[in-house]
Structure formats: structure tokens, C-alpha cells
Amino acid sequence: MIAFKLAYKNLIGAGLRTLLIVFVLSLAYVLIIYMNGIYQGWDRQARIETIAWEVAEGQYWQSEYDPYDAMTLTDAHAPVPAALEASASEGKAVPILITQATIYPEGRMMGAMLKGIDTRQKILSIPTNILDPDSEEITAIVGTRLAKSAGLEIGDYLLVRWRDVHGTFDASDVKIAGIFKTAVPAVDQGQVWIPLTTLQKLTGMPGEASLVVVDKSPGEGVTISGWDFKGHDFLFKALEEMIKTKTVGGSVFYLIILALALLAIFDTQVLSIFRRQREIGTYIAMGMTRKQVVGIFTVEGGMHAILAVMLGALYGFPLLLWTTKTGIKMPEGTDDFGMAAAEHMYPYYSLALIIGTIVLVMIATTIVSYMPSRKISKMNPNDAIRGKII
Amino acid sequence: MTQYRYIIQITAFMLLFSSALWAQPSGTEILDKIDANMSSDTRYVKSKMVIHGPRSSRTVESESWSEGVSAFTEYLAPAREKGTKMLKLEDKLWIFSPSTDRTIQISGHMLRQSVMGSDLSYEDMMDDKKLSDVYNAVVVESEIIGETDCWIVEMTATTEDVAYQMRKLWVDKSRYIPLKEELYAKSGKLLKKTELSNMTKHGSRWYPGKISFKDMLKKGAGTEFIVDEIIFDVEIPEHILSKASLR
Numbered sequence: 104m105i106a107f108k109l110a111y112k113n114l115i116g117a118g119l120r121t122l123l124i125v126f127v128l129s130l131a132y133v134l135i136i137y138m139n140g141i142y143q144g145w146d147r148q149a150r151i152e153t154i155a156w157e158v159a160e161g162q163y164w165q166s167e168y169d170p171y172d173a174m175t176l177t178d179a180h181a182p183v184p185a186a187l188e189a190s191a192s193e194g195k196a197v198p199i200l201i202t203q204a205t206i207y208p209e210g211r212m213m214g215a216m217l218k219g220i221d222t223r224q225k226i227l228s229i230p231t232n233i234l235d236p237d238s239e240e241i242t243a244i245v246g247t248r249l250a251k252s253a254g255l256e257i258g259d260y261l262l263v264r265w266r267d268v269h270g271t272f273d274a275s276d277v278k279i280a281g282i283f284k285t286a287v288p289a290v291d292q293g294q295v296w297i298p299l300t301t302l303q304k305l306t307g308m309p310g311e312a313s314l315v316v317v318d319k320s321p322g323e324g325v326t327i328s329g330w331d332f333k334g335h336d337f338l339f340k341a342l343e344e345m346i347k348t349k350t351v352g353g354s355v356f357y358l359i360i361l362a363l364a365l366l367a368i369f370d371t372q373v374l375s376i377f378r379r380q381r382e383i384g385t386y387i388a389m390g391m392t393r394k395q396v397v398g399i400f401t402v403e404g405g406m407h408a409i410l411a412v413m414l415g416a417l418y419g420f421p422l423l424l425w426t427t428k429t430g431i432k433m434p435e436g437t438d439d440f441g442m443a444a445a446e447h448m449y450p451y452y453s454l455a456l457i458i459g460t461i462v463l464v465m466i467a468t469t470i471v472s473y474m475p476s477r478k479i480s481k482m483n484p485n486d487a488i489r490g491k492i493i
Numbered sequence: 494m495t496q497y498r499y500i501i502q503i504t505a506f507m508l509l510f511s512s513a514l515w516a517q518p519s520g521t522e523i524l525d526k527i528d529a530n531m532s533s534d535t536r537y538v539k540s541k542m543v544i545h546g547p548r549s550s551r552t553v554e555s556e557s558w559s560e561g562v563s564a565f566t567e568y569l570a571p572a573r574e575k576g577t578k579m580l581k582l583e584d585k586l587w588i589f590s591p592s593t594d595r596t597i598q599i600s601g602h603m604l605r606q607s608v609m610g611s612d613l614s615y616e617d618m619m620d621d622k623k624l625s626d627v628y629n630a631v632v633v634e635s636e637i638i639g640e641t642d643c644w645i646v647e648m649t650a651t652t653e654d655v656a657y658q659m660r661k662l663w664v665d666k667s668r669y670i671p672l673k674e675e676l677y678a679k680s681g682k683l684l685k686k687t688e689l690s691n692m693t694k695h696g697s698r699w700y701p702g703k704i705s706f707k708d709m710l711k712k713g714a715g716t717e718f719i720v721d722e723i724i725f726d727v728e729i730p731e732h733i734l735s736k737a738s739l740r
Binding site for chain 1 (some may be wrong): 592650653654655656657658659676678680682684708710711712
């Protein structure tokens with residue numbers, strides 16, 4: 104306890120120097136929490152949006168289907184298994200058939216994916232109810248990104264060319280029945296959604312699908328021959344890796360601030376030990392062990408971190424709270440690389456993040472405070488009192 | 494007397510009509526004659542491909558050797574494409590790019606990509622099925638293109654695994670060379686149009702000096718293929734039609 108009292112008095116006595124160090128350290132706290140909060144918020148938001156728009160509780164992929172290898176798409180279709188067909192009719196599964204296509208907006212040629220989806224589905228947020236499978240003309244819905252890049256509006260006709268199951272070219276105008284807005288580029292960029300039965304008829308693949316989205320993950324050991332279940336662990340792997348990469352990249356900024364603060368603490372400790380040799384000698388002469396004296400100096404250094412928590416909370420708490428309410432506007436084109444990103448990103452500051460950051464900075468501060476203090480253990484008290492040691 | 498004259502006239506007309514019908518070759522015969530005229534066991538072609546883009550045009554020069562279903566092409570100009578080599582063996586296609594010093598195999602969806610930004614896809618270039626094997630050809634009518642009297646041959650696919658369900662061919666009645674071709678989708682939409690012109694005689698054969706390709710769904714002036722030099726039944730060294738030629 105005495106160590107804490109002494110440390111507090113010494114720090115307050117140092118005045119402006121302590122304030123500067125504590126301020127920089129508090130900046131490190133706030134920045135670490137803020138930056139990680141953004142990535143956690145992004146991750147959380149991307150997961151929520153992707154579940155709502157694309158993956159639900161998981162997907163059954165036809166064994167040939169690989170979204171990262173367009174070459175597999177030609178063969179990635181098979182009749183929907185009876186079990187999944189039954190789930191689909193109960194509204195618990197959504198079969199999707201995918202085929203490559205070329206679209207010609209205003210005579211420009213663009214690659215696209217023509218996707219057939221059950222218009223009655225309610226699992227995904229895609230507004231498939233707009234589609235009319237019984238209409239004589241082919242109705243389609245597209246996302247705002249494709250609509251913007253292809254210059255499409257509701258009621259426009261888009262020329263689409265595709266191949267049937269045998270590879271024969273077919274082409275037709277499709278009517279844009281609706282344009283939806285989503286944060287998930289995977290269901291928007293280059294995707295043209297039409298009724299499942301229509302695409303099955305056009306491609307000569309009746310009753311077939313490339314993947315089936317389900318609203319409930321199957322239990323362990325439940326398998327469907329020819330179809331592989333992909334759960335959230337698998338489907339979000341790319342997202343997790345991308346967030347991890349961005350987190351590492353973003354950490355450089357706050358690590359510099361943290362390093363500056365730690366360097367200042369280290370320097371202060373070195374200077375403090377040099378200037379307070381007589382005090383150290385007196386402590387030892389009065390019966391304190393060297394360990395206790397090292398403890399006093401380490402606590403003094405470490406106390407910067409405690410004061411920084413208080414200062415950081417003073418301005419950081421309202422600031423971070425404000426960002427969770429208003430969100431942060433994402434720059435244009437953030438979602439161009441395929442990751443779900445809404446217009447506004449709402450940071451998410453978990454308790455684990457806040458406590459973890461405080462503990463991390465405190466440990467780092469204590470270590471840099473302890474390192475120069477080790478010299479004390481080698482001091483001769485007589486020399487120390489006379490100020491002759493270092 | 495008038496009645497007899499009328500009967501004679503009718504009979505003469507029917508005789509003339511039937512002889513005209515007899516003179517009209519069947520669609521398959523026309524296709525066979527086209528094949529005999531235009532195809533050869535081996536061939537060397539030096540050509541230019543003029544690709545008309547939305548803002549500008551560019552010319553790609555190349556020379557190629559072909560034998561049956563195998564072909565090798567080396568690009569000579571422009572500097573950016575110079576040294577690019579393309580080898581097709583059976584149903585496989587490889588491209589060597591000197592800038593990356595890599596050979597890649599073009600397969601799957603990549604075959605549907607445009608060749609050097611032209612209106613031709615790799616798949617179009619690889620389509621070497623004999624027309625009479627996969628299409629049922631019927632002569633539907635005659636039409637004069639420019640000053641040339643042509644048969645219009647309508648071809649409907651007899652197998653399911655063809656790229657185009659229907660094709661229409663305008664064939665010169667006297668020289669049995671196609672002057673125009675239209676390729677249709679299953680829905681009947683016109684997809685591509687090809688026009689052949691500048692017919693030149695090479696020995697006993699007629700061959701077009703210029704072929705214009707146009708993707709009808711896309712805006713633009715299409716792509717022109719200009720034959721600078723062509724030699725039929727040329728002897729091709731064995732190494733040319735092998736993967737060794739890609740380096």
C-alpha cells in the first residue's frame with residue numbers, strides 16, 4: 104500500500120511531465136479500443152448482413168460447386184435431393200441454380216451470374232416476391248451496384264446471353280422488376296436473379312440447383328449424398344481472414360502511439376532512478392529490501408497506466424459512445440473487393456475488448472517500468488546515499 | 494386447240510420447274526462442297542486482325558499453322574502482343590505470354606473470353622466440328638448479295654451439344670463459298686454475323702481475303718480478319734504443333 108501512496112505522490116509531484124505521459128498513454132487506450140471496435144463492428148455487421156442476404160444458417164453445395172472457381176459452374180448442378188426439396192416446400196430451404204451469363208447493357212458486354220431462386224422463399228432478404236415465374240417475359244431483380252454499373256432502372260429490359268445444359272447459346276431480354284439495396288456484394292455485384300423455375304426451363308435443368316440455403320444447420324453426422332454442407336465456420340472463413348489482415352494493418356497506427364508512451368515511461372524511470380539515488384539508499388538503509396524498492400519504482404511507472412485509464416475514460420467514453428450511435432461513413436468502394444460493408448459502419452466495443460486493452464497496456468507499462476528499476480537491486484546503499492552509484 | 498396449247502405450256506413449265514429443282518443441290522451437298530473448297534489437310538496463314546473498339550481500332554498481326562484439329566499461332570505485332578503464342582491440340586488450348594514467361598492452359602469459362610478484345614472467343618476459334626456432322630442443312634431460298642447469286646442454307650442442329658442452335662449461310666451458287674453467315678440463339682435471337690469478301694483463287698480453291706465478324710448483341714464495328722498470305726497443304730514441321738513450340 105505504501106508503494107501506491109508513494110507512487111501517487113511522486114507522479115502528482117511531477118506535474119506536467121506525468122500529465123503528458125498519461126495523456127499519450129490514454130490516447131493509446133482509446134485508439135486501440137476504437138480501431139478494434141471498428142473491425143469488430145465491421146465483422147459483426149458483415150456476419151449479420153451475410154446471414155440475412157446470402158448464407159442463412161448454412162448452405163448445401165452440389166459437390167462440384169466452388170464459388171471461387173468459375174470453371175466448376177458448368178457442372179455444378181444436380182436435382183435437389185428429396186430431403187432438401189421437402190424442406191424447401193416447407194419454407195425451410197431455398198434452392199438456387201447458378202449459371203454463367205453475359206449481359207449487354209446499352210450494347211456493352213459484361214460478365215454476370217444468372218441465378219434462379221424460389222420466388223416464395225422467406226429465408227433470405229432478397230425481395231424475390233417481386234419476381235413473377237408465371238409471366239410471359241422473364242422478370243429479374245438486381246442489386247443497386249449492378250443497376251448503377253449497368254445503368255439499369257425498374258422497367259428496363261436487359262439483354263442476357265447464357266448457355267443451356269448442353270452448351271448451346273440462348274439469349275433473351277429480361278425485364279428488371281425490382282432493384283434492391285444490400286450491404287452484401289456477393290448477392291449484388293454481377294448477379295441477375297430470376298425465378299428458379301424459369302432458369303431451370305431456360306437451361307434445360309428441371310428440378311436442379313447448384314446450392315440450397317437452409318434455415319437450420321443439420322446435426323452432426325447428417326449427410327446428403329452428392330451435396331456438402333457448409334456451415335458458418337466455413338462460409339465466414341474468408342471474412343475472418345480479411346478482418347484479421349485489416350486488424351494487423353490498422354494496429355500499426357496505435358502501436359506507434361503506444362510505443363511512444365512506453366518509451367516516455369521508460370525514460371522517466373531511468374531519469375527518476377538516476378535523480379533519486381539518495382532516496383533509494385535511504386529506503387534500503389531504513390530497512391526496506393531491494394525488492395520492495397524495485398516494487399515502489401515499478402508501481403510508480405505502472406501507475407501511469409492507471410491514471411491513463413481514468414483520463415482515457417473521461418474523454419474516450421463519450422467519444423466512443425457517440426461513434427456507436429452515429430456510425431462511421433465508409434469510403435466509396437469499400438465493398439468493391441467483395442466484403443460486406445454497409446454505408447455506415449457501427450463500431451462494436453465489447454467488454455472483452457475494453458478489459459483486454461486495459462490489461463495489455465498495464466502489463467506493457469509495468470514491464471517497461473520494471474526494466475530500469477532492476478538496477479536498484481545491484482545498488483550498494485552506502486554509495487546510493489552518497490549518490491555515487493551510477 | 495387452245496386447250497392443247499395450255500396443256501403443253503403447263504407440261505413445259507412443270508418440266509422446267511422439276512429440272513430447276515433437280516439442279517438445286519441439297520443443303521448437305523452444299524456444305525460438302527464448301528468443305529472441299531475451303532478446308533485442306535494443312536494450312537499456313539499470315540493475317541491481320543483489325544479489332545474495332547468503341548474509341549479506336551487496333552491491328553494484331555499473326556501467322557498460324559494448322560493441321561486437322563491442331564493449330565499453332567504466333568503473334569507478330571503490335572509490340573505488346575509480339576511473341577504471344579497459342580497452341581491448340583485436339584480440345585485443349587495453351588497460351589504462352591512472353592511478358593510473364595508463362596504458359597497457361599485456357600479451359601472452362603476462360604474459353605468464352607474474347608481473343609485479344611476481338612468479337613471472337615477462344616471457343617469460336619476452337620469450333621472445328623464439321624458442319625454436316627452436327628447440322629441438318631436445308632436450302633430455303635436464293636438471294637443476290639451484291640452481284641452474286643446465292644443459296645440461303647438454313648442449318649438446324651441435329652445434336653444438343655452445339656454452340657448455336659441455328660445458322661444461316663449465304664453460299665455463292667457458282668463458286669460454293671459462303672459470303673455471309675448468321676448465328677442464332679435457341680430463342681431465335683441473332684447473336685453473330687460473319688461476312689466474307691475479297692474472294693481470291695488459290696489453285697483450284699476460292700478463299701476469302703477478308704472475314705468480318707460482328708457480335709450482334711454488342712455495340713461496335715466488329716472485327717476484321719484480313720488474310721495476307723495463305724498456303725494450302727503446306728508441310729508443317731512436327732515441332733510446330735507440339736508444346737515445345739510455345740517456348
